[in-house]
Amino acid sequence: MVGNVLVALVLLSGEIDLRASAVVESRAGETPIVAGTNPTGFVAEIVAPAAMFVYSDPGLTFHAAYSPRVYWQHPNAVNSWAPLLLHTADLLLEERSTRRLSLIAGLTGAIGEPDYTQLQTLVGGVGQSALPQITEIASVSGQLLARVTLTRRWELDLDGQALYWRSFGAAPVVTTPTTTPTTTTITEQRSAGEQGTALYRLTPRHALGFGAAGSEASFSNGLQIYTVGPTVTWKVQLTPIDELKLTLGFTYVRAAGTLTPGTIPPLGPSGQTATPVGAFDLISRVARRDEFFLLANANGGVDYFVDPVLGTTAPRARAGLGLTAIMAPDWMAIVRGDFSTALRSTPLAPISLGSPGSPAYYSDETLVSLTASVRRVVTPGVFAEIGGLWAERAPAFVTPDFQFRERQLWVFARLAWTSHPLPRLVN
Numbered sequence: 001m002v003g004n005v006l007v008a009l010v011l012l013s014g015e016i017d018l019r020a021s022a023v024v025e026s027r028a029g030e031t032p033i034v035a036g037t038n039p040t041g042f043v044a045e046i047v048a049p050a051a052m053f054v055y056s057d058p059g060l061t062f063h064a065a066y067s068p069r070v071y072w073q074h075p076n077a078v079n080s081w082a083p084l085l086l087h088t089a090d091l092l093l094e095e096r097s098t099r100r101l102s103l104i105a106g107l108t109g110a111i112g113e114p115d116y117t118q119l120q121t122l123v124g125g126v127g128q129s130a131l132p133q134i135t136e137i138a139s140v141s142g143q144l145l146a147r148v149t150l151t152r153r154w155e156l157d158l159d160g161q162a163l164y165w166r167s168f169g170a171a172p173v174v175t176t177p178t179t180t181p182t183t184t185t186i187t188e189q190r191s192a193g194e195q196g197t198a199l200y201r202l203t204p205r206h207a208l209g210f211g212a213a214g215s216e217a218s219f220s221n222g223l224q225i226y227t228v229g230p231t232v233t234w235k236v237q238l239t240p241i242d243e244l245k246l247t248l249g250f251t252y253v254r255a256a257g258t259l260t261p262g263t264i265p266p267l268g269p270s271g272q273t274a275t276p277v278g279a280f281d282l283i284s285r286v287a288r289r290d291e292f293f294l295l296a297n298a299n300g301g302v303d304y305f306v307d308p309v310l311g312t313t314a315p316r317a318r319a320g321l322g323l324t325a326i327m328a329p330d331w332m333a334i335v336r337g338d339f340s341t342a343l344r345s346t347p348l349a350p351i352s353l354g355s356p357g358s359p360a361y362y363s364d365e366t367l368v369s370l371t372a373s374v375r376r377v378v379t380p381g382v383f384a385e386i387g388g389l390w391a392e393r394a395p396a397f398v399t400p401d402f403q404f405r406e407r408q409l410w411v412f413a414r415l416a417w418t419s420h421p422l423p424r425l426v427n
Helices: 002-011 116-122
Strands: 015-032 039-057 060-074 084-095 101-112 136-149 154-168 175-177 188-201 206-219 224-237 243-256 272-289 292-307 312-327 331-342 351-353 366-379 382-394 405-418
Touching: 039 405, 154 206, 188 224, 243 292, 272 312
Parallel strands: none
Antiparallel strands: 015 039, 015 405, 039 060, 060 084, 084 101, 101 136, 136 154, 154 188, 175 351, 188 206, 206 224, 224 243, 243 272, 272 292, 292 312, 312 331, 331 366, 366 382, 382 405
């Protein structure tokens, strides 16, 4: 099928471009080698070359990219000196042949051996405690975005997503419960989500939207989760480049399926619950002077999450703030902070790591992180970057003896090259 698409694109009258890039990164610091363990000092090297095919014409753009990612770290979870190899392929299609309709379709596939930090991006929607300790994984995710301008004031936005991932050669998570049934390693997930919003433009600056969102997910332990609910959205263009978006809604959640023996059934005896949700997103240019720009992005809200391993559910609060400073044309600095926590009134029951009788361990449901980096464009096709990451995890705030742990703290140096000139850092 992909071959037929490429042949069809070649026969069209647009432009074809072949591109290549490569990224080399070094890391050093400390991090938990696997979930639930104390941080350990480590060093790591990453090499990620990539090749891209690009076709473009006035109404269509098509990207196809492939990248093998080589990751070496010592020490590591499998006590091996061999590097990890992860293959990733991406397809992206943007169609804008008319002023009334625009489509964006994307497909990403990965197979190989991800490191611990990459694993969270490949198995989206699964919590920290549900991450499998694996040596190989395969995942496929897709997204379709459609925007239809119905009239001068009405606009319809549709967003569909799907994900499948599976781990191979999974090692069992080493947890022995003290007061709860046995937890279960998740080795496979199928999920899909859909959201539609009808947006009515009240004025040139204000718009009001009404929509609905739904999702379904099934896991290898037999758990199935369904969500559905209405949403109301308000968008305001504060200035020509500053935008604020507010979303309020209500989510109904239902759990079903035949669970693996010993797994905790979530959502209580009824297997269902309903809860309010909401979010905000703000994009703003804070300052501009000559060739200096300061941009801000803030977001947050309350959503609902399910941990399929521990069989727990709860509303979750999250907040994030990012600042980007640009000194055109060659310098950029980025600082980003994020926080999330489960909104529980009673703590989870503890589990024990390792043999029975080991100290109680409360599952992590609170995360705070800070990242910072400085980038310098060396030539039109090369940039260098240095930065660092700090993150701490903890259980819910209502947990006895609450404290942050599982610290991730490292610095990195990165050098990137591309055959296609980088865009100049101007706004």
